[in-house]
Amino acid sequence: MSGVLELPRLAWFGVYCQRAPGVGFWDPEETDSLDALERDLIRLCEQFGQGWAVYVLRIATSGIREYYVYMGGGVDFTQVVPGLLAQHPDYRIDYEESTDPSWSRYTSCLPA
Numbered sequence: 539m540s541g542v543l544e545l546p547r548l549a550w551f552g553v554y555c556q557r558a559p560g561v562g563f564w565d566p567e568e569t570d571s572l573d574a575l576e577r578d579l580i581r582l583c584e585q586f587g588q589g590w591a592v593y594v595l596r597i598a599t600s601g602i603r604e605y606y607v608y609m610g611g612g613v614d615f616t617q618v619v620p621g622l623l624a625q626h627p628d629y630r631i632d633y634e635e636s637t638d639p640s641w642s643r644y645t646s647c648l649p650a
Contacts, residue, residue: 542608542640543639544590545591545592545608545610546608546610546611546637546639547610547611547613547635547636548606548608548609548636548637548638548643549583549606549607549608549609549615549618549633549634549635550605550606550632550633550634550635550636551579551604551605551618551632552602552603552604552630552631552632553572553575553576553579553602553603553604553605553629553630553631554601554602554630554631554632555572555601555602556628556629558601559600559601562600563599563600563601563603564598564601564603572603575622575625575626575629576596578621578622578626580593582617582618582621582622583609583615583618586613586614586615586617586618587610587613588613590609590610590613591607591609591613591615592608592609593605593606593607594606594607594608595644595647597647606643606644608638608644615633615635618633619631619633
């Protein structure tokens with residue numbers, strides 16, 4: 539994992555479902571829309587990451603999909619959410635950024 543030292547920052551994106559999820563993580567009728575938003579999120583992270591970003595994890599819980607992307611020091615993701623909202627204006631999308639040089643958030647999700 540020597541390459542992780544070059545990607546010490548962690549971006550978190552929260553995408554909130556439009557429809558009540560019922561007994562699942564999201565309403566099955568919303569799957570195509572959520573999947574399209576996910577593809578656009580990954581594409582924008584690749585574009586703005588300019589080779590210094592890695593999408594590593596999606597966590598789905600009732601009503602929200604969370605995405606985790608590690609990135610290098612010079613990456614600027616401030617245009618990712620506006621870009622997503624331009625294509626998916628009916629969704630609530632949150633963004634937070636933190637420093638996680640040891641990738642502890644990612645490794646905490648791996649099986650023991």
